[in-house]
Amino acid sequence: MEKDFQSAPKRFWQTIRRxxxxxxxxxxxxxxxxGTLLTSTEEVxxxxxxxxxxxxxxxxxSMVETELEDEGRQTSISWRKSLR
Structure with a gap:
């Protein structure tokens, strides 16, 4: 199979897919x-x-929001209509 990869990569990948x-x-x-391991489909x-x-x-x-607030920077995004 390694030879196939080196000499004919197309054939190699076709074999892998098959x-x-x-x-x-x-x-x-x-x-x-x-921390309990859940194994049933419903639990997972x-x-x-x-x-x-x-x-x-x-x-x-989030940490980013907390850090921005600690620095006194605004964390919310507001939409402002610009007139041009």
């Missing part, structure tokens, strides 16, 4: 916030849902 066909990597387990999906909800709806300010 061997991988139908195989998909998936996450079988994740850790909960408390629930944890991912919780994770992304926290990312999209943060309850605490």
């Amino acid at each position: 061997l991988r066909r139908g195989k998909r990597g998936s996450i079988q387990a994740v850790y909960s916030k408390g 999906i629930g944890r991912w849902k919780e994770h992304f909800e926290e990312l999209l709806n943060p309850t605490t300010p």
Whole structure:
């Protein structure tokens, strides 16, 4: 197979794709916030849902926002209509 890569890269990658066909990597387990290993599909999906909800709806300010506030700089973005 290594010879194929050096002499015929197209054939090499076709072989790799053919061997991988139908195989998909998936996450079988994740850790909960408390450190417990979650293995059931429902628990894993629930944890991912919780994770992304926290990312999209943060309850605490980010480090950048905190640092800007400490420096006395404005952290919110405001829209201003410009007249030209």
